[in-house]
Amino acid sequence: xxxxxxxxxxxxxxxxxxxxxxxxxxxxxxxxxxxxxxxxxxxxxxxxxxxxxxxxxxxxxxxxxxxxxxxxxxxxxxxxxxxxxxxxxxxxxxxxxxxxxxxxxxxxxxxxxxxxxxxxxxxxxxxxxxxxxxxxxxxxxxxxxxxxxxxxxxxxxxxxxxxxxxxxxxxxxxxxxxxxxxxxxxxxxxxxxxxxxxxxxxxxxxxxxxxxxxxxxxxxxxxxxxxxxxxxxxxxxxxxxxxxxxxxxxxxxxxxxxxxxxxxxxxxxxxxxxxxxxxxxxxxxxxxxxxxxxxxxxxxxxxxxxxxxxxxxxxxxxxxxxxxxxxxxxxxxxxxxxxxxxxxxxxxxxxxxxxxxxxxxxxxxxxxxxxxxxxxxxxxxxxxxxxxxxxxxxxxxxxxxxxxxxxxxxxxxxxxxxxxxxxxxxxxxxxxxxxxxxxxxxxxxxxxxxxxxxxxxxxxxxxxxxxxxxxxxxxxxxxxxxxxxxxxxxxxxxxxxxxxxxxxxxxxxxxxxxxxxxxxxxxxxxxxxxxxxxxxxxxxxxxxxxxxxxxxxxxxxxxxxxxxxxxxxxxxxxxxxxxxxxxxxxxxxxxxxxxxxxxxxxxxxxxxxxxxxxxxxxxxxxxxxxxxxxxxxxxxxxxxxxxxxxxx
Numbered sequence: 001x002x003x004x005x006x007x008x009x010x011x012x013x014x015x016x017x018x019x020x021x022x023x024x025x026x027x028x029x030x031x032x033x034x035x036x037x038x039x040x041x042x043x044x045x046x047x048x049x050x051x052x053x054x055x056x057x058x059x060x061x062x063x064x065x066x067x068x069x070x071x072x073x074x075x076x077x078x079x080x081x082x083x084x085x086x087x088x089x090x091x092x093x094x095x096x097x098x099x100x101x102x103x104x105x106x107x108x109x110x111x112x113x114x115x116x117x118x119x120x121x122x123x124x125x126x127x128x129x130x131x132x133x134x135x136x137x138x139x140x141x142x143x144x145x146x147x148x149x150x151x152x153x154x155x156x157x158x159x160x161x162x163x164x165x166x167x168x169x170x171x172x173x174x175x176x177x178x179x180x181x182x183x184x185x186x187x188x189x190x191x192x193x194x195x196x197x198x199x200x201x202x203x204x205x206x207x208x209x210x211x212x213x214x215x216x217x218x219x220x221x222x223x224x225x226x227x228x229x230x231x232x233x234x235x236x237x238x239x240x241x242x243x244x245x246x247x248x249x250x251x252x253x254x255x256x257x258x259x260x261x262x263x264x265x266x267x268x269x270x271x272x273x274x275x276x277x278x279x280x281x282x283x284x285x286x287x288x289x290x291x292x293x294x295x296x297x298x299x300x301x302x303x304x305x306x307x308x309x310x311x312x313x314x315x316x317x318x319x320x321x322x323x324x325x326x327x328x329x330x331x332x333x334x335x336x337x338x339x340x341x342x343x344x345x346x347x348x349x350x351x352x353x354x355x356x357x358x359x360x361x362x363x364x365x366x367x368x369x370x371x372x373x374x375x376x377x378x379x380x381x382x383x384x385x386x387x388x389x390x391x392x393x394x395x396x397x398x399x400x401x402x403x404x405x406x407x408x409x410x411x412x413x414x415x416x417x418x419x420x421x422x423x424x425x426x427x428x429x430x431x432x433x434x435x436x437x438x439x440x441x442x443x444x445x446x447x448x449x450x451x452x453x454x455x456x457x458x459x460x461x462x463x464x465x466x467x468x469x470x471x472x473x474x475x476x477x478x479x480x481x482x483x484x485x486x487x488x489x490x491x492x493x494x495x496x497x498x499x500x501x502x503x504x505x506x507x508x509x510x511x512x513x514x515x516x517x518x519x520x521x522x523x524x525x526x527x528x529x530x531x532x533x534x535x536x537x538x539x540x541x542x543x544x545x546x547x548x549x550x551x552x553x554x555x556x557x558x559x560x561x562x563x564x565x566x567x568x569x570x571x572x573x574x575x576x577x578x579x580x581x582x583x584x585x586x587x588x589x590x591x592x593x594x595x596x597x598x599x600x601x602x603x604x605x606x607x608x609x610x611x612x613x614x615x616x617x618x619x620x621x622x623x624x625x626x627x628x629x630x631x632x633x634x635x636x637x638x639x640x641x642x643x644x645x646x647x648x
Contacts, residue, residue, distance in 0.1 A: 004050045004097055007070040009117040013107070021107065025097035030090040036073070037088040043077035045098045052094030057087045066091070075118060078104050144237060151233040157220040164204050166217045171231035174203040179224030184217040185303075194305070196221070206256070208234055215257075258309075258329055258338045259302030266294070270474040277472045278337060286471045287335045288545060292317065293328045300329075300338050363455025369439065369465065370449045376436060377443035384444045384484075392491035399494025400519065406500050406512050426514050428454075430492055430521060431463040434485040441484035442467040445477040475540040482533045482540075486525045493518035528577075529584040542573065551577040552639040560640070585632045589625045596621035 005018040013021070025048070030036050036047055039059045049069035056065040056073065064086060067073065077084045078101045108115040155174070157163055163174055166186045176199050183195040194216060197203065207214050208231040262280065269275035269288060276294050278287040289297060292313070299312050306329065310322045332338035366372065382388060432454070439449050450466030470478045496515035500508050526534035531548060539547040554571060555578040566572040597617030 004048060004070070008072065009114065009121045012113045012117040013111065017107070017111075021099065021103065022097060024103055025099045028096050028098050030094040030096070032090055032092050034090050035087060036090060036094065036096065037084055037086070039084055039087050041084045043074070043080075043082065043084060044101050046072060046075040046078050046101070046104050047088075048072050048097040048099060050095045050097060052096075053091045054094060055089050055091050057089070059085060059087075069095075072121070075104065075121075079108065079118065141241075144241065148229065148233055148237060151230050153228045155226045155228050157224040157226065159220055159222050161220050161224075163218040163220060163224065163226065164207075164214045164216075166214050168214050170204055170207050170214060173205050173208050173229040173231065173234050174218075175227045175229060176201045176203065177225040177227055179226075180221040181218050181224060182221055184219060186217060191217075205234070209238065256340065257302050257305055258300050258333065258340065260297075260300050261336055261339055264337060267472045270472065279469075279472070280337065283336060285336060286468050287332070287337060288471065292324070293331075296325060296328045297332060297337070300332070302339070363453050363462075365451055365453030365455075367451055369452035372452070373439040373443050373449040373465075377440045380440050381444065384440055389487060392487050396490035396494035399497035400515060401497075403497030403500050403512050403515050406508060407516075423510055423514060423517075426496075427517060428461065428463070430489060430514075430518050431461070433488050433492060434521070434525075435463050435465040437484040437488035438467050438481060439465045441481040442470055445470065445473050445481060447473060447481075475543060479537050479540045482536045485533055486522045489518045489521045489525070493522070527584070529581045544570075544573075547577065548581070548635070549639070550574060551581075552635050554578070556636045556639045581632065585628050589628050592624045592628065593621050596624060 003015075003018055003022055005013075005022050010018055010021075028047070030052075036054060049067065049071045051069050053066065053068045054071075054073065055063060056067065057063050073088050074084065108118060154177075157179075163181060164170060166184075176197060178199055181197045181201070181203070182193055183197060185192045185194050197218070203218050203226075204214065206212065262282065265279040265281060267277045267279065269277050274291045276289050278289055278294075278297065279285070295316060296309060296313060299309055304312070306322075306326060309329065310320070310325045313325050314320045329338060333340040377384075383392075435452065439452065442449055447467065447469040450468065452465040454461070454463045467481060470481050493515045496511050496518065500511040500515065503511055524530070525532045526537075528534045528538040535548065539545065544550065551574040554574040559575070566575055597614065597620075
C-alpha cells in the first residue's frame with residue numbers, strides 16, 4: 001500500500017527512509033479557512049499534504065498556487081533558512097504531516113539525490129510563483145503556468161554580458177527574475193541607451209512572435225538572473241489564450257518604433273489649408289490628416305518609440321496627450337501608412353486566405369485602368385458638360401414618364417429563362433455604365449483612375465472603379481464625380497423607357513422592369529443615409545468630412561452622456577442626419593419584412609411547396625433586415641467607444 005510520502009521528491013529516498021520520516025512526522029489537521037503557514041514565520045517545519053486543498057498567497061495577497069494532496073509546502077524556507085514569504089490557507093478540511101526542519105535538512109545533507117530533487121521541485125515552485133506574480137504571463141490559468149514552468153531554463157548573466165544582441169536571430173524569450181538590464185540601440189554612430197528593464201520584464205518577444213531579428217541589444221548592468229522560455233512554448237500559449245496575446249502585443253507595440261511603410265505622397269487638402277491628403281499610390285489608399293496628425297506622421301522614422309512620439313507632440317503643442325498620439329499612430333497603422341508588429345503565429349495561412357478570396361470574391365480586374373478611362377473620356381467628353389447633364393436629366397424624366405402607361409404587374413418569374421438572362425445582362429450594363437461615368441468624370445476633373453473590375457462579393461455581383469484620387473481635388477469637383485454614376489442610371493432608365501415602345505409582350509415587360517430597376521439604383525445610390533454616392537455628395541455640400549461618423553458620435557455619445565439642446569446649426573444637422581438614418585433603417589426594414597417574402601415566393605418554383613417557399617422568403621427577409629440593422633447598431637456602439645485620432 002502506498003505511503004503518505006510516496007510521491008514527488010520523496011521517491012528519490014528508499015522505502016525504508018520514507019517510512020522512517022513519516023513515523024517521525026507529526027499528523028496535523030487544519031479547518032477550512034485556517035492558516036497552515038503564515039508569511040514572516042520562522043521556517044521550523046515543512047508540511048506534506050495527505051488530504052484536502054490549500055491556497056498559497058504572497059505577502060501582497062496575490063495567489064501563487066492552489067495545491068491538492070499529495071503536495072509539499074514550506075520546504076523552500078526550510079532549505080534556504082529564511083522566514084516564510086507566503087501564506088498557506090486551507091480551502092477545505094486538510095490533513096497533513098509536519099516534518100521538522102532539522103529532519104528535512106539532515107536528510108537533504110546525507111542524501112545528495114534527495115537534495116537535488118527537492119531543490120528542483122523548489123525551483124519549479126519558485127518559477128511558477130514568479131510567473132504568476134510578474135510579467136505578461138501573470139493571470140493565466142494555473143495549468144498554463146505549470147506547463148510554461150516545465151519548459152523554463154534558468155540563466156545567469158554577469159555584469160556587462162549581453163542577454164540578446166541586435167540583429168541576431170533567436171527563438172527564446174527571457175523573463176528577468178532578478179537584476180537590472182539596459183536596452184541599447186546600435187547605430188552607425190555608436191550605441192544609444194533606450195531604456196532600463198528590471199524584474200518581470202519580458203525580453204525578445206518581438207523576434208519570437210514575428211520571426212524577425214532582434215531589434216536591440218539588452219545588456220546586464222549587474223548580475224542578472226533570468227528564465228528562458230522556448231519560442232514554441234510562447235507561441236503555443238499565445239494561440240491558446242487571447243488575453244496573453246493582447247498583453248504581449250501591448251508590450252510589443254510599446255517597444256515598437258513605427259516607421260512609414262513606403263514612399264507616400266502628401267498633398268494639401270483643397271478645402272482646408274490646415275489639412276493634408278496622404279496618398280499611397282501603390283495601393284490607391286488615401287487618408288486625410290489634420291496639422292497635428294501630419295506632424296506625428298512626419299515623426300515616424302523607425303527610430304522613435306511611442307513614448308518618444310508623445311514627447312515630440314508635447315514639445316510642439318505644450319499638451320501631454322498620449323492618447324491622441326496613440327490613436328493617430330493606430331489609425332496610420334490600420335490604413336497601412338505605418339509599420340506595426342505582427343504576431344506571426346497569429347496570421348492565417350496565406351493559401352487559405354487566397355482560396356477564400358477566390359471563392360467569396362472572384363473578380364476580373366484591370367490593375368491600372370487610367371489609360372482606358374482616358375480613352376473613354378476623350379470619346380465622351382462632350383457629355384461631361386452642363387448641357388450634357390441637362391440632356392441626361394431630361395432623357396430620364398421624359399423616358400420614364402412615357403413608360404409608365406406600359407407598366408404591368410410582372411415579376412422575374414414571368415420573364416422566363418431568356419428574359420431573366422437578358423435582364424441580368426442589362427443590369428450588368430447599368431452597373432458598368434455607372435462606374436464608367438464615375439471614371440469619365442474623374443478624368444474630366446484631372447484625376448488618375450486606379451483599378452477597375454467586376455466580380456462577386458459574397459456571391460453578389462459588383463462592378464468597381466477606383467476614383468479615390470478625387471479626395472485631392474476641390475469638393476465641387478468631387479460632387480460632380482459622385483453624381484455622375486446616378487446621372488447615368490437615370491438617363492439609362494429613360495432610354496429603356498423609350499425603347500420599350502418598340503417592343504411588345506414579355507420583351508416590353510422586361511425592358512420596363514429594367515427601367516424601374518435603374519430608377520431604384522438611382523434612389524439607392526443617392527440616399528444620403530447610406531455611404532454611397534449621395535452620402536458623399538451631401539458630405540461635400542455641407543463641407544463635413546466623415547459626416548456619418550461625426551453625426552453618430554454627436555447623438556449617441558455626446559448627447560447621451562450630457563443631454564442638451566444642439567448649440568449650432570452644425571449640431572442640429574448632425575442630429576437630423578442621425579435621426580433620419582434611424583428612420584431610414586426602420587422604414588426599409590419594415591418594407592423588406594413585408595414585401596420580400598412575397599417576392600421570393602413568386603420566384604421559387606411552386607413544386608417546392610408553399611411551406612418551403614414561405615420559409616425561404618421569411619429567411620431571406622430576416623437576413624436582409626439584419627444586414628440593414630446591424631451596421632447601424634454597430635456604428636452607434638462604435639461611436640460611444642471610439643477615441644478619435646488626429647485625422648481631419
